[in-house]
Amino acid sequence: MQSIKLKTAFKALMVSLLAYAEVSGASDLPPKMKAIIPMGGGGIFARAINPWSNEIYEASFSDKKLYIINGATDRVKDSIALDYGPQGVDYYRAADQILMVNMGTESLEIFDRKTKTLVGAPIPIPGHHAVKVAVDQGLGKAWVTSMHGGSVSVVDLKSAQVLQYLRQKSGCLCMNSSDFRGLENPVVD
Numbered sequence: 001m002q003s004i005k006l007k008t009a010f011k012a013l014m015v016s017l018l019a020y021a022e023v024s025g026a027s028d029l030p031p032k033m034k035a036i037i038p039m040g041g042g043g044i045f046a047r048a049i050n051p052w053s054n055e056i057y058e059a060s061f062s063d064k065k066l067y068i069i070n071g072a073t074d075r076v077k078d079s080i081a082l083d084y085g086p087q088g089v090d091y092y093r094a095a096d097q098i099l100m101v102n103m104g105t106e107s108l109e110i111f112d113r114k115t116k117t118l119v120g121a122p123i124p125i126p127g128h129h130a131v132k133v134a135v136d137q138g139l140g141k142a143w144v145t146s147m148h149g150g151s152v153s154v155v156d157l158k159s160a161q162v163l164q165y166l167r168q169k170s171g172c173l174c175m176n177s178s179d180f181r182g183l184e185n186p187v188v189d
Contacts, residue, residue, distance in 0.1 A: 043085065046132065048098075050091040053113070057098060061085030066100060066111075080116045088132035090142070092157055095119075099133050099142055099157075106130050108144055108155060126165045127151035 043062030050057065054071035066080040066089060080098075088101035097119060098111045107122035107130070127146025130153075134143045141163070142155040154164040 045085070045087050046089045046101075048090045050093075050113075052093055055091075055113075057089050057091065059086035059089040059100060061087070066098065078116065080111060087130070088144070090133045090135045092135045092140075092142070093137055094140055095157065097157075099135065101125075101130050101133050101144060103129055103131060106146075108133060108142060110157075110160070120160055123155055123160050123162065125153045125155075126162065127153065127167075 043060050044058050045061045046059040048057045049055075049071075055077075056069040056071055058067040058069060060067060062085060064082045064085050066082065066086060067076050068078040068080070069075065070077040082100070082102075084102045084104045086100040087103045088099075090099050091097070091113070092099060092110075095110075096113045098113055100109050100111065101107075102109055102122060105122060106125050106127070108125055109122045110119045111117065112119050125144050125146065128151075129147040130144050131147045132145045135141070135157070136143070140157045142157055144153045144155060145151070146153070151165060151167040153162050154166065155161070156163050
């Protein structure tokens with residue numbers, strides 16, 4: 001399983017690099033690259049990997065879409081049109097859901113992976129400028145960072161409730177999936 005996860009992670013990195021190459025106008029593919037995956041106008045702010053279904057999720061801020069890429073074919077297989085540019089994205093296996101951060105409404109939105117529809121109401125996130133989300137698959141919790149004020153909100157995904165609001169004393173805190181494990185000695189509001 002670890003080997004599959006590493007291969008999927010590497011593939012997601014390559015997809016992102018290829019998407020950047022396309023947006024930036026690079027014309028030659030590096031050696032051993034298979035293809036450039038067209039995904040619209042660019043502005044990829046976040047990505048997540050679903051190794052269980054071999055899907056890669058690319059959140060495009062400028063297109064206001066979430067692109068769903070088939071990891072086996074390296075092609076965009078679907079997209080979710082949004083009324084905002086998603087800042088963060090991750091996948092929650094237990095409920096087969098895709099989580100996205102909406103900075104405009106300071107909320108976490110949860111989508112059913114199969115139907116691509118919003119599940120319940122958006123979850124309000126305290127702080128200012130919610131930007132990234134990381135899911136702890138074992139605990140069933142999402143950690144959502146807010147850029148200004150350096151805060152993290154801990155969301156229980158079963159109840160869709162914010163359990164804790166953690167704030168560092170100063171600075172900006174931005175993260176990607178799994179970075180939340182480094183949070184130590186937070187100030188709890």
